[in-house]
Amino acid sequence: MARRSTNGTDVTFEPSFRIAWVYITPEVFKAMVHMDSYVRSNLDPGLLELMRIGASQIDHCAFCLGIHAKGAFAAGESVVRVMRLNAWEEPPGCYTERELAALDLTEAITVLTDGFVPSEVYDRVAALFSETELAHPIAAIVVVNAWNRFGVAMRKMPGGYAAGAAMMV
Template identity: 55%
Template sequence: MIMTQTTTAPDRAPEHEARLQMPELAPDVYKAMVRLDTAVRRNIDPVINELVKIRASQINHCAFCIDMHTKDALAAGESVERIVQLSAWEESRHFYSPKEIAALELTEAVTVLTDGFVPDDVYARAAEHFDETELAHLIAAITVINAWNRFGVATRMVPGHYTPAGS
């Protein structure tokens, strides 16, 4: 990830500092997470992967990951409109394919786990659109972004400085 430093505009609240730096303090854990993320990325549709990452990050209130994955999605050609509507995708279904909707439903079920399990109907809808290998990788992608979100929120990673590769 490429980071750039910017200053906060005078009419905005001051930027907070991160609590700690995971890559420096737990380098083996951080590198393992990067490897896991890379393995998932090789085996999932890149558009669905970014939609999953953004939606889970919204649910988990991870501002750093929302910033990063929104920028990555835009750099990859995703539309602003679809990204903006993602937080209300259930009311904006017409922006997404049935396969993307199934991925978003599964993302919410795996991320929230309010009932302690992923409902059978949500899993069945995802299984209609993804073969077993794709479904395994989708579940892995959802799991990985949830882990990244927990690192980001717990350490208060600072959003706004990420620049997508190639930018």
Template identity: 50%
Template sequence: MSNGDQISRVALKKITPDVSAAMGSLHAAAVTAAQDAKVEPELLELVRIRASQLNGCAFCLDMHTKDARAQGETEQRIYALNAWRETPFFTERERAALALTEAVTFVADGHVPDDVYAEVAGVFDEAQVAALVWAATVINAYNRIAIATRMVPGAYQPKRAE
């Protein structure tokens, strides 16, 4: 079971294809909800990157920084995302979404404090708040899957617009 110093991990898609498909369906439904609510795709990538930073998920960081760049996100903002509170690079909406993402990711630390929720509810409508909660929830789940199975970063390439 060992590959050099690396222990090989379970291939979830192969061993539990129905559960993997259900996760894919959840992701697709969350993306559709965000599109329907008119949450900017670029903002969703910031949410995904920030949660992945907090969780230390190299695979998802590789994927979502590439997707963000493909959507036109700047290197400066991607590099500064880990310290978003200390920079002038993010809008009020982005800041609210990032604070919500952090609260959802670290839910045990404060159970999404009322001030964080009030901030996000002040700049997003209910459908958008719901979409952001789903986006943060889904990326947190994917982070745990990628980390637990040691998914290897580097090979992912974003789909090109036609």
């Protein structure tokens, strides 16, 4: 089945995933779950889900977008704030300075355009987060990007996930 992408090219869409990596490499899955649990216990749930949605949008992981949108709503985020994430820099007053800095860092780490996180991005976040606080969003961004890569590589399809349910990728 094909669909038209936003840039006008045809994109092939295959509605089935490739392999059940969770069962083939259970130790990798356990390590991912362990890291995910750590970041979840050290960040505000709303901020964490906003960062996860931001990274999942960039990574084009529909499965992860579904999971994290549901998680954001369960954490009390509004539909408006979640919907505006793709243009997070534009709506003034929608996000706090800390949230904007964390979203900027999320984009910088996820994209790595110049092969590194620009100093102005890092400095902006470092001015708003303590050193310990800063380590947690960085870890969260690394973890969500790893989950996104699994989701995209395995063509995991969205749907069927309930907020707070055990995650099987």
